[in-house]
Amino acid sequence: MGMCAEIIAIGPFSTRVAEFLDYRSDLYAATAEGSMISRRLFGISEGSSLSREFAELLGIKDPWDFNQHKIENEKINFAGLKNFGEVYDHYADDVVALEVLADSGFELHFRPEG
Known part of the structure; x- marks a missing residue:
């Protein structure tokens, strides 16, 4: 199985990000602007090689160096x-969501498993 990887994004709710969250936009109708919310992204389960490739794109040199798990958005x-x-089109929507959430002030955390 090898290593799996995901991102946990935590940040302020806004109508701009609603369509990029875990649930349908209408479920956020009563959510106040600025409320802290979380979103899980990617859930890579194909194994270590893909998870390491993914980590490198996030600016992480060593996926098991926990000092690097808070992602620096500029990296x-x-x-x-x-x-x-x-290439891995089942992750395409998460790529778009990640860019929007990062641009909207979300804090991003890399989470390996395995």
């Missing part, structure tokens, strides 16, 4: 992630 290779989403 994210968004062009590389867009290509990643084209």
